[in-house]
Each structure stands twice: as C-alpha cells, then as structure tokens.
Amino acid sequence: MPRPGFVQEVDRSTPPQLFWRGENFSLEKLPADRSRVIYAPEPHDPIKDIDGAIRHALLNPIDSDPLPELLFPGMKLTIAFDDVSLPLPKMTRPDIRQRVIEAVLDLAADAGVDDVHIIAALALHRRMTEDELRHALGDRVYDAFAPHGTLYQHDAEDPDNLAFLGATPEGEEVEINKRAAESDLLVYVNINLVAMDGGWKSTATGLASYRSLRHHHNPQTLLHSNSLMDQHRSELHKSNWRMGKIMRDNGPKIFQIETTLNNDSFPEPFGFLGKREWEWNARDRATFVASSKALNRTPSSIARKIFHSIEAPHQMTSIQAGEVEAVHKITTENVYKQQIVEVQGQTDILTMGIPYICPYNVNSIMNPILVMCTALGYFFNMYRGKPLVREGGVIIMTHPTPWEFNSVHHPSYIDFFEQVLSETTDGVRMHKEYEKKFAEDDWYRHLYRTGNAYHGVHPFYMWYWGTHAMHHCGRIIIVGGDVRAVRRLGFTPASTLNDALEIASDVVGRTPTITHMRVPPLMIADVK
Amino acid sequence: MRALRIDRSVSRFAISRIAASVSTARAAKISSLEHVTIDLPECPGKGWMTLRPLLTGICGSDLALVEGHASPYFEDWVSFPFVPGHEIVGLLEDGTRVVVEPVLGHAARGHKPPHPDAAPGDGDDYAHLALPPLKPGIQTGFCCSTGGGWSEHLWVHESQVHRIPDSLSDEAAVLIEPLAGGIHAALMAIRSITQNEHTEPTTEPVIAVLGAGTMGLAAIAGLRKFAPSAKIVVGARYPVQHRFAAALGATEVVSPDDLARAVRRHTGCHMVGDYLSSGAHATIDAVGNSASVDQCIRLTRPRSTVVLMGMPANVSVDMTGLWHRETKLAGSYTYGTENLPDGSSARTFDLAIELAAEIGADRLLSATYRLHEYADALAHAGASGARGDFKIAFDLRPINKESH
Numbered sequence: 001m002p003r004p005g006f007v008q009e010v011d012r013s014t015p016p017q018l019f020w021r022g023e024n025f026s027l028e029k030l031p032a033d034r035s036r037v038i039y040a041p042e043p044h045d046p047i048k049d050i051d052g053a054i055r056h057a058l059l060n061p062i063d064s065d066p067l068p069e070l071l072f073p074g075m076k077l078t079i080a081f082d083d084v085s086l087p088l089p090k091m092t093r094p095d096i097r098q099r100v101i102e103a104v105l106d107l108a109a110d111a112g113v114d115d116v117h118i119i120a121a122l123a124l125h126r127r128m129t130e131d132e133l134r135h136a137l138g139d140r141v142y143d144a145f146a147p148h149g150t151l152y153q154h155d156a157e158d159p160d161n162l163a164f165l166g167a168t169p170e171g172e173e174v175e176i177n178k179r180a181a182e183s184d185l186l187v188y189v190n191i192n193l194v195a196m197d198g199g200w201k202s203t204a205t206g207l208a209s210y211r212s213l214r215h216h217h218n219p220q221t222l223l224h225s226n227s228l229m230d231q232h233r234s235e236l237h238k239s240n241w242r243m244g245k246i247m248r249d250n251g252p253k254i255f256q257i258e259t260t261l262n263n264d265s266f267p268e269p270f271g272f273l274g275k276r277e278w279e280w281n282a283r284d285r286a287t288f289v290a291s292s293k294a295l296n297r298t299p300s301s302i303a304r305k306i307f308h309s310i311e312a313p314h315q316m317t318s319i320q321a322g323e324v325e326a327v328h329k330i331t332t333e334n335v336y337k338q339q340i341v342e343v344q345g346q347t348d349i350l351t352m353g354i355p356y357i358c359p360y361n362v363n364s365i366m367n368p369i370l371v372m373c374t375a376l377g378y379f380f381n382m383y384r385g386k387p388l389v390r391e392g393g394v395i396i397m398t399h400p401t402p403w404e405f406n407s408v409h410h411p412s413y414i415d416f417f418e419q420v421l422s423e424t425t426d427g428v429r430m431h432k433e434y435e436k437k438f439a440e441d442d443w444y445r446h447l448y449r450t451g452n453a454y455h456g457v458h459p460f461y462m463w464y465w466g467t468h469a470m471h472h473c474g475r476i477i478i479v480g481g482d483v484r485a486v487r488r489l490g491f492t493p494a495s496t497l498n499d500a501l502e503i504a505s506d507v508v509g510r511t512p513t514i515t516h517m518r519v520p521p522l523m524i525a526d527v528k
Numbered sequence: 529m530r531a532l533r534i535d536r537s538v539s540r541f542a543i544s545r546i547a548a549s550v551s552t553a554r555a556a557k558i559s560s561l562e563h564v565t566i567d568l569p570e571c572p573g574k575g576w577m578t579l580r581p582l583l584t585g586i587c588g589s590d591l592a593l594v595e596g597h598a599s600p601y602f603e604d605w606v607s608f609p610f611v612p613g614h615e616i617v618g619l620l621e622d623g624t625r626v627v628v629e630p631v632l633g634h635a636a637r638g639h640k641p642p643h644p645d646a647a648p649g650d651g652d653d654y655a656h657l658a659l660p661p662l663k664p665g666i667q668t669g670f671c672c673s674t675g676g677g678w679s680e681h682l683w684v685h686e687s688q689v690h691r692i693p694d695s696l697s698d699e700a701a702v703l704i705e706p707l708a709g710g711i712h713a714a715l716m717a718i719r720s721i722t723q724n725e726h727t728e729p730t731t732e733p734v735i736a737v738l739g740a741g742t743m744g745l746a747a748i749a750g751l752r753k754f755a756p757s758a759k760i761v762v763g764a765r766y767p768v769q770h771r772f773a774a775a776l777g778a779t780e781v782v783s784p785d786d787l788a789r790a791v792r793r794h795t796g797c798h799m800v801g802d803y804l805s806s807g808a809h810a811t812i813d814a815v816g817n818s819a820s821v822d823q824c825i826r827l828t829r830p831r832s833t834v835v836l837m838g839m840p841a842n843v844s845v846d847m848t849g850l851w852h853r854e855t856k857l858a859g860s861y862t863y864g865t866e867n868l869p870d871g872s873s874a875r876t877f878d879l880a881i882e883l884a885a886e887i888g889a890d891r892l893l894s895a896t897y898r899l900h901e902y903a904d905a906l907a908h909a910g911a912s913g914a915r916g917d918f919k920i921a922f923d924l925r926p927i928n929k930e931s932h
Contacts, residue, residue, distance in 0.1 A: 415793050418786055443798040443805075 005341025020353030040523035046315030061322030071111035085359035121206030124455035199328035200244030348512030377465025401481030531679030584677030585615030607663035613677025614669030636685035649864030710746020720833035739814030740764035752777030763787030
C-alpha cells in the first residue's frame with residue numbers, strides 16, 4: 001500500500017535534504033524547528049492489465065457511445081496525441097500512447113476505416129524527431145503511417161491546414177488543425193502528468209494556431225490562474241473550456257482518451273532520488289556520493305546526455321475515455337489522488353531544487369528562461385487553495401542556470417534573453433512591445449515549421465507562465481546559478497543556500513518559516 | 529626639445545611584434561620608439577608655423593607602429609625618423625588654440641588643390657603625399673619634415689589648423705580628430721544606403737557597428753547625428769563600451785558574437801548557416817582584423833557596403849560570401865569635405881568640433897601621461913578597452929597648468 005504524501009518537520013536530527021541542481025544534486029541542511037519538507041505520495045500501484053484497461057475504456061466510455069459504434073467505413077478518423085513534452089522523464093517502452101493508439105487502430109480496422117491520420121498535437125512546441133515519434137508511438141505505427149504522410153505533426157502556422165470554428169462570447173477565436181476539424185471523429189490520446197493537462201486544453205491548445213492560443217497564453221490570463229493545477233480557479237482553463245464549447249458546437253465529434261501515470265520517476269541506480277532521505281540505505285548513500293562526485297567532474301553536455309537518456313518506470317494508473325469534460329473530471333481526481341499532499345498554512349520561504357528537465361527541454365538544454373518557468377511556472381503553481389509561499393515571501397531555487405541555449409530547439413529564446421530581458425522583465429510590457437514581432441518573425445516561423453524549433457513566441461509564454469509567481473513573491477533567489485544569467489532574469493544570485501537565506505532575511509526577517517518542495521516526484525500541495 | 533621618435537628598423541619592428549603579444553609596454557621598450565632630445569626640423573616653407581601641443585592622443589595606428597603590426601604598405605608613404613602623434617590640440621605661436629587636421633594635403637605641400645576650398649584630405653591622386661618639397665608622409669605624425677604631436681613642438685600648415693571655441697576644453701578637443709574619422713565613416717555608410725540602387729528606400733535603415741572603442745563610438749555619434757531615425761546596432765566587447773554606445777545613441781548594444789543575431793532581429797531576415805539572408809543596410813567595421821571583416825560581410829545585406837574604419841593591415845578572409853553577395857568593402861581613412869544627407873556640404877573637422885561639444889567628448893578621454901611615461905601610456909592605450917577606458921593621451925602642458 002503506497003504511503004500518502006508527508007510533511008516532515010525539520011529538527012536537529014533530521015538528515016539533510018536533497019536539492020536538485022540541474023544535472024546534479026546536493027544535500028542541504030535546513031534550519032531546525034522552523035523548516036519543513038513536503039514529500040510526494042509514494043507511487044500508486046499501476047494497472048496490471050494495461051491493454052485490458054485500455055480496451056475496457058474504449059468499449060465502456062463515459063457519456064459517449066463505445067468507440068466501435070463511432071467508427072464506420074468511409075469515415076475520416078483523426079487521432080491526435082500529446083507530444084514529446086509528456087511524460088517526464090520519457091517512459092520505458094512501450095509508451096502508453098503507443099498502446100492506446102494501437103488499440104484504437106485495431107478497432108478502426110475492425111470497422112473498415114481506412115482514412116486515418118495521426119497528428120502530434122504540439123501546438124507551438126518543437127516538432128518531434130523520428131526517434132521521439134518512434135518512442136511515443138512504436139515502430140509498427142510509425143512504419144505504417146509515416147511513410148504515407150498520414151502520421152505528421154500539427155503546424156500552427158500553415159494557413160491552408162487550419163480551420164476557423166468561431167469565437168467565444170469573449171471574442172476568443174477558435175482555430176484548429178483543419179484535418180482534425182473536418183474529421184468525422186477526432187480521438188485525442190492524452191497523458192495527464194499534472195492536473196493542468198487534459199480536458200479541452202488538449203484540443204483547444206494542442207491543435208490550435210497562434211491566433212487562437214494568444215487569447216489564453218498571455219500575462220493577464222496567467223496572472224489570474226491561481227493555480228494552473230486547479231482548473232476551477234484558472235483563467236487559462238476557463239478560456240480553454242469556453243473554446244471547447246465552440247468546438248463542441250461547430251467542430252468534430254471528439255472522443256477523449258485520458259491516462260494518468262504514477263510518480264515512479266527514476267529507475268535504478270537513480271531510485272534513491274525518489275526516496276525520503278532518512279530512508280536511504282547504505283547503498284543509496286553510496287550511490288548519491290558517487291554519482292554527485294562523478295557529475296561534478298563530468299562536462300555538462302555529457303551529464304545532460306546521461307540524464308536525458310533516463311527512461312522512467314512510471315506506469316498507467318487510470319484510463320478513461322468518452323466525452324471530454326466528463327472524462328477529465330475523473331482524470332483530475334486520479335491525478336490529485338497520486339499527487340495531493342495536505343499542507344497546513346503558507347511559508348515565508350519556499351525552497352526548491354530544479355532538476356535537469358522540464359516539458360520544453362527534452363533532449364535539450366535547460367536554458368535560463370526554462371529554469372524560471374520550471375520554478376515559477378510549474379513548481380510554484382503546484383498548489384491548490386493558496387500558494388505554498390505567502391504573498392511577499394521568497395522563493396529560493398538551486399540550479400546552475402547556465403547562459404546556454406540550444407540554438408536548434410530554442411532560437412527565439414536566445415533573442416528573447418538578449419533583447420527583451422535586457423529591456424524588461426515585465427510580462428505585460430513585453431507582451432505589448434515585443435510579442436507580435438517575435439510571433440510573426442519569418443525566420444522563427446520557418447524554423448518552427450521545417451526544423452525542430454519552438455515557435456518564435458514560445459519564450460514569451462514561458463515568461464507569462466511565471467507571471468503569477470513573480471507578482472506574488474517579494475524576492476526570487478537562485479543558488480549556484482551563473483550570476484549574469486540570474487541577474488538578466490531579474491533575480492538575485494547566491495552562492496550557497498545559507499547565503500540565500502541571509503539575503504532573504506531582508507524581505508522575510510531573521511527567523512522565517514521555510515518549506516522545501518522535494519520535487520520530483522511531482523506533487524500538489526493542498527494548502528489549508 | 530623632448531620628443532618620442534620612431535626610426536626605421538626592420539629587426540626592431542619584428543621583435544616588437546613578438547613583444548606585443550606579451551604587452552604593449554614591452555613592445556614600446558623594445559621597438560624603435562625612443563624618448564629623445566631633438567631639434568625641430570627646418571621650417572617646411574610658406575604658410576607653416578610652429579605649434580606647441582597641449583594634449584596629443586594615442587591612436588590605434590600609432591599602437592600598430594609601436595607593436596610592429598603596421599602594414600608594409602606605409603613604407604613608401606612615411607619618412608623616417610618621425611615623431612608620431614596626429615590627434616593634436618595645441619597653441620600656435622600667437623596663442624591661438626587649435627586642433628590639427630593632420631592630413632598633409634595639396635596646400636600644405638605646395639601642390640594645386642583638386643578644387644577650390646579643398647580640405648587636406650580631398651582629391652583622388654595621392655602623388656603629392658610622396659613628392660617634394662616635404663618628405664613622404666600621409667599625415668603629420670608620419671612625416672620627418674613636420675614633426676608630430678608626441679613632442680613639445682611641431683610644424684603645422686595654415687591649411688591644417690582649426691580654431692576651437694574657448695568653451696571647448698583641451699580634453700574634449702583632443703577627441704576632435706577621432707570624431708572626424710567617425711563622422712566620415714558614418715557619412716560614408718549613410719551615403720552607401722541612400723545611393724544603393726538595389727535597396728528599397730527606408731527611413732529607418734539598420735546600420736551595424738562592430739567595435740565600440742573610441743572610433744566605434746565616434747561613428748555611433750556620427751550616425752545618430754546624421755541618420756537620426758536609423759537603427760544603430762552595435763557589437764561591443766566591454767561593459768563600459770556598452771554604456772557609452774547606448775549613451776551616444778545606439779539602438780541596441782550586444783556582445784560582438786551576438787551582433788549578427790541582433791541585426792537579424794531588427795531586419796527580420798533569416799539566418800542561413802553563419803550568414804544573414806539579408807542584413808544591415810550598411811556596416812561599419814571599427815575593429816579591423818580578419819574576424820571582424822569576415823563577420824561584417826556575413827551580417828551586411830547583399831549588394832550593400834561594409835565600411836572599414838579600423839585599419840586592417842593583413843587579413844585573411846574567405847571572400848566567397850563577398851563575391852556571392854556582391855558586398856562592397858569601402859575603406860574609410862580620414863576626413864575632408866563631406867556631402868551631407870540634406871544636400872549641403874561641410875568640412876568634417878567643423879562637424880567634429882560641433883559634435884565634440886554636443887556629446888561632451890571630454891568623457892571619452894580616460895587618462896593622460898607625461899611624455900617620459902610613454903611605456904605606461906602605450907600599455908594603457910593597448911589595454912584601454914579591457915580596463916574600461918577609451919582615449920589615452922600625452923599631456924604636454926606645463927605642469928600645474930589648468931586646462932581650458
């Protein structure tokens with residue numbers, strides 16, 4: 001029986017806590033008697049018969065006819081799936097998307113459906129490589145569809161292949177992939193790693209154009225999404241749900257398939273990263289010492305390759321299919337079951353170790369903008385109720401924050417960091433003054449459409465993701481980061497955690513309460 | 529009188545080139561530059577008068593001589609031994625304070641000017657620079673007949689001197705010569721855009737400047753004055769250069785390695801390999817080495833001009849890009865009579881005197897040294913960027929004399 005999440009009060013006998021530092025980690029001692037550490041619930045048991053569960057979900061959907069009854073010869077069937085940003089780390093083969101899509105294709109074949117397109121719903125993310133597509137879908141699906149041009153990736157900048165479905169009463173334009181929009185049935189295959197994912201966000205975001213996305217990916221919306229993990233208090237989700245209504249009225253019939261995974265994130269020999277420190281055995285301690293010392297001597301590019309080659313053992317804990325909103329309600333409950341930790345009250349200082357990976361640097365570099373987004377856009381938002389850190393409090397994160405970018409994946413990030421952040425860190429101002437130019441830059445558009453580059457506007461979205469945290473906190477400190485890069489972000493650099501706590505005392509006094517989020521594994525703090 | 533003098537010595541040039549790789553100060557001590565007592569040369573003729581320098585700057589071309597990097601090209605255009613120094617503010621015999629336009633032009637050499645009212649630098653035949661009555665010398669500071677600014681006295685011709693207003697300090701005035709060089713390069717760049725038949729007319733051209741030492745800053749100031757709506761994108765190496773470039777009107781200042789990306793952002797073009805598909809409407813290279821010339825060609829739009837302001841000497845550049853893009857490389861040596869964007873014309877030095885006052889040029893003078901401290905002075909000038917400084921000059925004023 002997996003143990004629930006846990007809040008450890010730190011006293012003098014508490015062992016030091018693990019802090020991620022990109023492609024490395026350290027043990028840090030937090031002040032006794034005023035610090036606490038939040039641990040995620042242990043990984044829930046996966047479903048034993050995964051293929052059986054998938055088939056059951058397809059044949060017994062929620063608020064929908066069974067999938068076989070929606071399939072007929074001569075129909076246009078489109079299967080869309082979540083892209084390389086999920087799950088994190090990538091899961092061991094076979095990926096759950098492969099299993100679900102193969103099951104859908106089996107039923108389609110049984111029904112005599114021969115017009116099937118498979119589309120990576122990558123919105124403005126970078127195009128996946130062939131290896132990444134094969135990993136997500138399996139060789140059988142890839143080889144059957146890709147050579148015929150029926151497995152491809154959504155292009156949010158292809159005017160000939162976008163369809164306008166209408167606008168919400170708030171004026172939000174809904175424009176999605178034309179093939180998906182004109183299909184008799186759109187099957188969406190989702191992986192719901194965090195509560196933010198899924199629902200109408202799958203289609204209204206994953207298959208949308210910039211014209212459509214800009215209505216909810218902006219500083220105003222994200223400032224009022226409190227939090228992104230709490231759909232009912234998230235303007236981002238409300239906007240997606242309004243767009244969903246337009247899609248339901250004017251778009252294709254949608255059969256939503258959502259899956260949840262447990263948080264079993266690291267295989268051996270990295271299994272100790274998911275354990276609570278006082279439960280480390282001698283082997284765990286030895287592995288920690290050996291690996292951290294070895295990583296200290298390893299060039300970052302090699303360390304990056306080692307970590308990005310990790311395949312997580314996480315497995316499916318639930319699958320539900322059918323009508324979008326009904327499905328997503330259950331999915332969210334299942335995510336909460338795995339990730340919710342009840343926490344009493346807010347804290348003056350929130351600490352977090354930033355790992356090597358986030359949704360936007362798979363097989364790539366965690367550049368400074370992504371460090372910011374991981375900490376302030378994701379980890380800060382892993383709450384329900386109130387933020388873990390009080391208004392005016394301090395966030396301290398650990399990460400080397402190198403002034404380093406992947407020029408293939410993140411070309412516009414380089415310019416955003418150089419030009420926009422040297423002028424302003426104010427999301428509203430950059431939205432007004434710079435976003436359009438980046439979004440419409442022909443070179444970025446070309447690289448997004450034909451290479452493996454994130455869309456030109458993407459670094460803005462990353463910045464907006466952190467807007468709520470930046471407005472909420474009195475100071476943000478990065479320990480161990482490249483000083484120039486940290487300052488360019490508008491944050492405060494510190495050499496050690498103790499230095500950071502000293503700096504934070506200017507804002508929160510000499511004896512602040514401290515809470516350390518021990519992520520990953522992922523968790524959501526339900527702050528009472 | 530005391531002076532710094534440089535003599536022809538092939539072996540010393542070679543040794544100082546090696547020494548310069550260690551330090552400019554070491555090169556100065558080994559080179560054929562000497563601190564000596566000499567007599568003022570004989571008066572060159574009619575129209576010449578003596579000048580007592582107050583401040584004389586140290587230019588990149590002076591450093592190239594001391595460090596042994598100067599091109600053999602100059603062998604036939606200078607006359608040894610000569611006293612260097614051509615960025616001069618000084619006093620004439622009657623006490624008039626002037627700056628020297630150092631080019632030894634037709635009038636100074638007793639030759640017929642190319643046109644009435646010609647400036648010393650005007651004309652398209654350089655024969656006079658190598659013909660009697662003066663010994664060869666492209667400028668004061670490179671000619672044994674006239675002397676140079678790194679001494680207590682020199683000869684200047686009436687065609688070379690520009691009276692400066694009392695309101696302009698010596699410290700600002702010593703920057704007038706480099707400012708004139710920057711203005712000349714800026715106007716060349718601007719004209720290359722307005723006269724470029726291959727480019728659509730634009731009111732907001734993108735002009736790139738690589739390098740933000742004294743000359744780069746002078747060019748930026750010139751561009752901002754004569755192309756007020758231009759987007760001036762600057763590649764600068766040191767933080768202090770970033771600050772000054774921005775203060776003088778640069779639209780964006782980035783590190784040199786990021787200049788191509790910055791130009792791309794402003795022009796909205798593509799990057800194809802290491803080249804921009806289009807690029808800056810004109811580029812000023814204020815560095816002048818192989819890497820800078822190569823970089824400037826890569827970021828300048830096809831069929832447009834790279835203005836070489838930094839003296840390049842020997843460079844090795846893959847010219848395929850230049851050939852394919854039909855890029856024009858235009859040297860920008862000095863100054864003379866300028867055709868301005870509004871259709872009028874003016875002497876570059878007169879424009880520079882105005883600009884020196886407008887921008888408060890004295891802030892670009894970072895340090896001064898006495899003549900006998902020449903090794904330290906040259907070392908400082910050789911490392912001025914890294915030390916957060918710009919112009920270094922010799923102070924030849926009597927000790928305790930207040931500046932104007």
